[in-house]
Amino acid sequence: xTFQFGSLFEQIPKELxxxxxxxxxxxxxVRIERIVSRGQASxxxxxxxxxxxxxxxxxxxxxxLRIEGHDDILVLKxxxxxxxxxxxxxxxxxxxxxxxxxxxxxxx
Numbered sequence: 482x483t484f485q486f487g488s489l490f491e492q493i494p495k496e497l498x499x500x501x502x503x504x505x506x507x508x509x510x511v512r513i514e515r516i517v518s519r520g521q522a523s524x525x526x527x528x529x530x531x532x533x534x535x536x537x538x539x540x541x542x543x544x545x546l547r548i549e550g551h552d553d554i555l556v557l558k559x560x561x562x563x564x565x566x567x568x569x570x571x572x573x574x575x576x577x578x579x580x581x582x583x584x585x586x587x588x589x
Contacts, residue, residue: 489515489540489583497581512588518544520578528570533588538562542582545574 485506494501501517512533523529528549539557546555546563549570555563565571576582 489585490581493517493581493583510589514584514586514588516584516586518542518573518576518582518584519580520576521573522575523572528572530568530570531565531588532567534567535565536562536587536589537565538585540583540585542577542580544576544582544584547572547574 487505497517497519500521501515503515505513505515507513539559539561541559543559544557546557548555548565554574557563
């Protein structure tokens, strides 16, 4: 038997020109990722339309998400989560630029 141990806050580069996406573990049905953002957002006009549902937990920092068909931007702070059904279009409008925004994303 094996196990994996780590911290969501370790090994974050000092320079982060692009969002950092790392797979922590996966199976045929589930993929768990750590995402680190520092001021990044979805490109203009880009909407995510994913084949799988996604559960997202904001661990640190802050972010604004837009869900297609909803006028308001959802502002997430540490501890907030969002469950996004497959094919529900969404985008990241902004993430905090002054600190690391760390996400835990579960694709299922």
